[in-house]
Every structure is written in C-alpha cells, then in structure tokens.
Amino acid sequence: MQVTIYDIAKMANVSASTVSRVVNNKQNVNPKTRAKIMKLLAENNYVPNEAARGLVMQSSHMIGILITDIRTTQHTDGIYYIERELSAHGYSCLIHNTGRDESNWINYIQLLSQRKIEALVLMGSIYQSDVVREAISLYLPSIPVVICNGYFNAPNVYGLVSDEYNGVIECVELLAKKGRKHPSFLMNQTTPSNEQKKLGFEAGMARCFPNEELIVQECGNGFTEIYDATIRMLEQFPKIDGIIYSEDMLAAVGLRALADRNLRVPEDVAVIGINNSDYAKLSIPTLTSLDNMLYDVSMTAARNILALLSGQRVSKKMLICTEIEERQST
Amino acid sequence: MQVTIYDIAKMANVSASTVSRVVNNKQNVNPKTRAKIMKLLAENNYVPNEAARGLVMQSSHMIGILITDIRTTQHTDGIYYIERELSAHGYSCLIHNTGRDESNWINYIQLLSQRKIEALVLMGSIYQSDVVREAISLYLPSIPVVICNGYFNAPNVYGLVSDEYNGVIECVELLAKKGRKHPSFLMNQTTPSNEQKKLGFEAGMARCFPNEELIVQECGNGFTEIYDATIRMLEQFPKIDGIIYSEDMLAAVGLRALADRNLRVPEDVAVIGINNSDYAKLSIPTLTSLDNMLYDVSMTAARNILALLSGQRVSKKMLICTEIEERQST
DNA sequence: CTGAAAGCGCTTACAG
DNA sequence: CTGAAAGCGCTTACAG
Numbered sequence: 295m296q297v298t299i300y301d302i303a304k305m306a307n308v309s310a311s312t313v314s315r316v317v318n319n320k321q322n323v324n325p326k327t328r329a330k331i332m333k334l335l336a337e338n339n340y341v342p343n344e345a346a347r348g349l350v351m352q353s354s355h356m357i358g359i360l361i362t363d364i365r366t367t368q369h370t371d372g373i374y375y376i377e378r379e380l381s382a383h384g385y386s387c388l389i390h391n392t393g394r395d396e397s398n399w400i401n402y403i404q405l406l407s408q409r410k411i412e413a414l415v416l417m418g419s420i421y422q423s424d425v426v427r428e429a430i431s432l433y434l435p436s437i438p439v440v441i442c443n444g445y446f447n448a449p450n451v452y453g454l455v456s457d458e459y460n461g462v463i464e465c466v467e468l469l470a471k472k473g474r475k476h477p478s479f480l481m482n483q484t485t486p487s488n489e490q491k492k493l494g495f496e497a498g499m500a501r502c503f504p505n506e507e508l509i510v511q512e513c514g515n516g517f518t519e520i521y522d523a524t525i526r527m528l529e530q531f532p533k534i535d536g537i538i539y540s541e542d543m544l545a546a547v548g549l550r551a552l553a554d555r556n557l558r559v560p561e562d563v564a565v566i567g568i569n570n571s572d573y574a575k576l577s578i579p580t581l582t583s584l585d586n587m588l589y590d591v592s593m594t595a596a597r598n599i600l601a602l603l604s605g606q607r608v609s610k611k612m613l614i615c616t617e618i619e620e621r622q623s624t
Numbered sequence: 625m626q627v628t629i630y631d632i633a634k635m636a637n638v639s640a641s642t643v644s645r646v647v648n649n650k651q652n653v654n655p656k657t658r659a660k661i662m663k664l665l666a667e668n669n670y671v672p673n674e675a676a677r678g679l680v681m682q683s684s685h686m687i688g689i690l691i692t693d694i695r696t697t698q699h700t701d702g703i704y705y706i707e708r709e710l711s712a713h714g715y716s717c718l719i720h721n722t723g724r725d726e727s728n729w730i731n732y733i734q735l736l737s738q739r740k741i742e743a744l745v746l747m748g749s750i751y752q753s754d755v756v757r758e759a760i761s762l763y764l765p766s767i768p769v770v771i772c773n774g775y776f777n778a779p780n781v782y783g784l785v786s787d788e789y790n791g792v793i794e795c796v797e798l799l800a801k802k803g804r805k806h807p808s809f810l811m812n813q814t815t816p817s818n819e820q821k822k823l824g825f826e827a828g829m830a831r832c833f834p835n836e837e838l839i840v841q842e843c844g845n846g847f848t849e850i851y852d853a854t855i856r857m858l859e860q861f862p863k864i865d866g867i868i869y870s871e872d873m874l875a876a877v878g879l880r881a882l883a884d885r886n887l888r889v890p891e892d893v894a895v896i897g898i899n900n901s902d903y904a905k906l907s908i909p910t911l912t913s914l915d916n917m918l919y920d921v922s923m924t925a926a927r928n929i930l931a932l933l934s935g936q937r938v939s940k941k942m943l944i945c946t947e948i949e950e951r952q953s954t
Numbered sequence: 955c956t957g958a959a960a961g962c963g964c965t966t967a968c969a970g
Numbered sequence: 971c972t973g974a975a976a977g978c979g980c981t982t983a984c985a986g
Contacts, residue, residue, distance in 0.1 A: 346963035676979035
C-alpha cells in the first residue's frame with residue numbers, strides 16, 4: 295500500500311537504516327548514496343509514517359484543543375492564533391467541540407490522552423471545573439495544559455485570565471460618568487467568566503450607585519431569548535437608562551430591541567457590550583465595548599505552550615488587563 | 625512512563641495477548657481473568673496508545689480539515705457539524721488554517737498524508753485549484769476527499785456545490801421585481817465561489833436589465849476597505865439603487881456606509897447579502913440575504929465522508945439549491 | 955481459554 | 971560510511 299523505508303532500501307540496495315538517515319538528514323551518509331536515495335524518495339513520493347515515527351520517538355507532535363462550540367466566534371480567533379503558531383513549529387491540532395455538558399468532557403480528555411497529545415488547550419472559562427481537573431490528573435497528569443480565560447490549581451495547569459471583574463467595574467463607572475442613574479446587567483449562560491462579570495457589576499454598583507437597586511438578569515443564547523429578555527427587563531424596570539450585556543452579540547440583539555421600542559441609544563438608554571468584537575464595530579449605533587483582550591489571551595496561550603514544550607518556565611496564572619473601547623452607544 | 629499492556633500483563637500474570645483481548649472486548653477470555661485484568665486496567669488508568677494501535681490496524685481514525693482561516697464564520701459552522709458528526713463515530717479532526725497562499729497548501733496536504741488521515745475535507749471553493757488537485761494525486765490518491773462548495777475532477781474527490789450562480793440571478797430578479805433600475809454588485813476576494821456569484825449577477829443583468837450598464841466592483845476584506853469601496857461606488861454611480869454584496873458581512877458594512885451617507889434602505893438603495901448569516905438577522909435594517917445553504921453543504925459533507933469511509937457509493941458532484949430570505953433591506 | 959511469535963513502519967545505539 | 975538488531979506499544983493468526 296504505502297511506500298515504506300524498506301521499499302526504498304530494496305530499490306537502492308541499501309539497508310533501511312541508511313534510508314532513515316537520509317530521510318532525517320543525518321550526517322554520515324556517502325554523498326552518492328544519499329543522492330541516489332533522495333531521488334528514489336522523490337520519485338516514489340515517499341512520506342514517513344508519523345505514527346510509526348511517533349511510537350519510537352515517544353512524541354506525537356500533536357496538541358489537543360477543547361472548545362464547547364467552535365461557532366462561538368469569541369474563541370475562534372484564539373484557535374486561529376494557536377493553530378497558526380503551533381503549526382509553524384511542526385505541531386498539528388486536534389480539535390473537539392465538547393458541548394456544554396460536563397459529563398462528556400472526560401471522554402474527550404481520555405481520547406486525547408490515547409493519541410498522546412503533547413499539550414492541551416482549553417478554550418474558555420467553562421473548563422475551570424472539578425470534572426476537568428480530575429480528568430486531567432487521571433489521564434494527562436504530565437503534559438502542559440493551558441486554560442484560556444480560566445484557571446484551576448494543578449501541577450501541570452497554566453491559566454490566563456482576562457480581568458473582566460475590574461473591567462466591568464470600569465464599565466459601571468463609565469455609565470456613572472455619563473450621568474446614568476439606573477444601570478442594569480444582562481448575561482447569558484453562567485460560566486465562571488460571566489460570573490466574574492456579574493460580580494464586577496455588583497461591585498461597580500456598590501461603588502458608584504450604593505443606594506440603587508441591583509438589576510441583574512439572565513437569558514439564553516438564542517436571538518429571541520435575548521430579545522425577549524431585554525424587552526422584559528425594560529418593562530419590569532422602565533427607569534433603566536443603561537445596560538451592560540455580558541457579550542457584544544447580546545448587546546447587538548439588545549440594540550434591535552431598543553430600536554423596536556423606540557428608545558434612543560445612548561440618549562434614553564446607554565449600552566455596553568463585552569468582547570470588542572465585530573458586532574460592536576458593525577452595529578448601528580456602534581457599540582461601546584469592554585475589550586477583554588481575548589486576542590492577547592490566545593497569543594499568550596500559544597506562546598506559553600511553545601515555551602512549556604521546550605522546557606521553559608511559565609507563570610502558572612496570569613491576569614490580563616481589559617480596556618473599554620468607547621463608541622456611539624454611551 | 626506510560627502504562628502499557630505489558631505492565632498490566634505482568635501484574636496479572638498473563639500474556640499481553642490476553643490483556644489486549646480484554647481491552648478490545650474480545651470473546652474467549654475466562655471471566656475471572658477478564659475481571660482481574662479489568663480491575664488492573666482501571667486502577668492503573670490504562671489508556672491504549674492509538675499510534676501503536678493505528679500502526680498495526682492500518683488506520684488512524686483521524687480526518688483532516690483544511691480551511692484558509694477558521695475565523696471566517698461562514699465555514700466555522702461547517703467545521704462544527706463535520707467535527708460533531710465524525711467525532712460521534714470515533715474520528716478525530718486535524719484542522720489547519722492554510723492561509724490563502726497556494727504555495728503552502730501542498731505542505732499541509734503532505735503533512736496530513738504523513739499522519740495517515742483517512743479522509744480530507746476542504747472547506748471552501750478556494751481549494752478548487754490545480755495545486756490542490758496535484759497535491760492530492762501525489763500524496764492522498766486513495767482516501768476520500770470532500771470539497772465544500774467546490775469541485776474538481778479526480779478519482780477520489782467529491783464535490784458539494786451551492787448553486788450560487790442561479791441564486792444571484794434570482795437576487796437580480798428580486799431587485800427588478802422591487803422596481804429597482806440600477807443594481808450593482810460588490811465582491812471581496814476572487815474565489816471560484818465569488819466568481820460564480822459575479823457570473824450570476826451578469827447573467828441576471830442580461831436577463832432583467834439588458835440595456836443597463838454593468839456595475840461590478842471588488843474590494844478587500846477589511847472593514848475600511850469595504851466601507852470605502854461602497855462609498856466610492858456610490859460616488860462614481862450616484863444612480864445606484866440596489867447593491868448585491870458577495871457576503872452578508874460586506875453588506876453589513878455597506879449598511880453603515882449608506883446610513884452615514886443618509887441614504888435610506890430600502891427606499892433609496894435596496895441591499896442584498898449572501899450567506900443568510902447572523903449579520904443579516906442582526907443588522908439594522910435586517911438584511912435580505914441569499915441563503916447558500918452552507919449548513920446543508922456541511923451536513924452533507926459530513927454524511928458523505930461517513931458513507932465513503934464505510935465503503936458506500938456517493939455522488940461525485942452535488943449541486944445544492946439556494947433560497948432568498950427576504951427581510952427589510954429590499 | 956491462553957501464550958509465543960511475527961509484524962505494523964520507524965529510529966538508533968552498536969559493530970564493523 | 972553502513973547494516974543487523976532491538977525496540978516503541980499494539981494486534982492477531984496460529985498452536986496448544
């Protein structure tokens with residue numbers, strides 16, 4: 295079926311060892327022999343079998359990436375940078391969409407351990423969970439694991455966290471500065487990251503609006519759910535004059551809801567999103583957004599993995615500062 | 625380092641063969657022996673080495689996916705469905721961002737062949753190229769290759785193509801029906817897919833506006849480039865009262881440009897996008913969009929690969945019909 | 955029901 | 971400079 299080193303050896307009347315040496319560019323091969331073998335290799339489109347090579351070298355040159363749903367654009371960027379960076383260094387990425395149900399995660403981690411990945415990247419704070427910690431200590435106790443926008447304590451786990459807590463506090467401060475009186479917060483699923491945002495909102499409110507009622511609501515991920523949640527919140531609290539959404543995408547839907555209700559943005563209601571994504575730039579009006587530096591988180595993750603793979607030291611937990619990008623909606 | 629079948633065999637006082645039989649759930653093992661081995665396997669967190677297994681079984685259970693840039697959301701959906709579907713059947717996906725420069729592609733194809741992938745998915749019409757055809761015939765001549773939204777003739781290549789050509793003709797017809805007199809077309813990079821859209825626009829114009837000047841322009845992918853291209857086109861041809869964009873994302877930027885120019889949509893200028901993506905649903909006004917059924921293309925790709933892997937017949941080339949989703953912008 | 959042996963495709967000391 | 975041999979971790983006829 296496939297052309298092996300032995301086939302080439304036979305054609306060249308040499309041993310497989312010699313062919314192997316040529317394939318791997320080792321010294322100590324007679325130039326003429328080398329030339330002959332090179333020619334044969336090319337003519338036969340010889341390609342080394344990485345599985346066999348990995349077996350003897352004890353290295354797969356593969357890394358695993360776990361993400362709940364690759365369609366959620368906020369982390370697609372991260373996967374892009376990580377793949378590019380690692381690919382340039384000879385690694386291939388095995389990517390799995392794990393879904394949000396914890397009970398399946400252990401299977402993916404076991405699967406990746408069967409494939410002998412050399413590092414694991416967890417995309418998203420959602421993986422900051424006991425299930426994952428245990429699965430890692432069971433199946434991948436000794437390869438570097440990097441978690442993007444999350445952290446848990448384990449000897450081989452490295453966390454990169456966006457400081458969304460303080461970022462959202464600053465968002466509340468911005469609303470205060472803009473003369474808002476009744477800010478509110480609308481979030482989708484409860485991930486550790488969203489939890490931090492919520493805590494940030496509460497802290498910001500305590501600081502800037504100590505006597506104001508806390509308006510925090512949750513909703514699903516679908517267009518309609520977000521839309522309805524916004525409408526419902528406005529009906530329940532007509533005084534609301536500022537909304538912080540846990541993601542730009544939600545805020546973009548929120549802008550629709552506000553437009554349909556004939557509420558002017560920012561005159562009647564100021565709106566802030568989080569992620570500083572395309573949604574923020576494209577929406578009408580453009581959206582003020584908290585840049586949580588997910589780009590930096592991913593780039594750093596890629597660099598950290600590379601550093602760890604080459605035996606360098608990397609800090610176990612890093613906090614990355616956020617920045618508000620002000621646009622028309624505030 | 626890792627626990628092998630031999631380690632377990634030693635502990636259980638049996639041969640590796642027997643352990644292997646237990647691991648693989650074969651019959652013909654004494655129930656007591658099986659129980660003892662199972663216990664040992666669990667206690668030691670034994671995980672089979674897939675590389676070794678693949679070497680003897682001549683199967684990697686991996687498939688490759690090539691995409692120019694995973695951040696382009698239109699194909700992220702496809703990767704999601706394909707990964708989910710294949711993952712459920714025991715396959716893992718090796719994903720590479722190849723960039724748009726043809727000269728690197730052959731390296732990725734060779735790399736994937738080294739890893740002995742069992743099928744390859746090419747995401748996007750851009751891979752409909754001679755470079756790819758040759759690389760495939762050289763390095764992956766005998767595994768199924770499925771190309772999403774493209775096709776080229778090779779014994780092991782299967783194409784799924786969205787009928788964007790006729791779809792865009794229908795878009796032009798829609799503009800005609802809505803009383804537009806001067807439609808135009810703005811496209812980004814020249815991929816085979818965009819080329820079909822352009823040809824469709826020209827055919828539609830020939831059919832509905834035989835005496836009208838053809839206004840077709842190109843632009844880059846950046847926000848500013850798209851924005852500026854729209855403004856420039858409107859300045860050069862002030863009569864324009866309809867724009868078809870080659871992608872929703874461009875149309876979303878276009879809506880911004882039109883708003884900034886105080887042109888009403890659809891009263892002054894009707895706008896149509898392509899992809900029927902979130903951009904279309906979220907923009908203000910909502911965007912009429914040609915649904916090119918990329919979802920169906922991906923689902924079918926996943927199913928076709930599974931079918932091919934299990935030895936079934938699959939049609940070499942399928943055309944998938946498009947549909948216009950009318951919204952506020954027309 | 956179980957084990958010894960061969961083999962998947964490769965690399966690398968070790969001898970020569 | 972080159973080859974025979976052992977071994978990476980596994981599976982599977984073949985004997986018993």
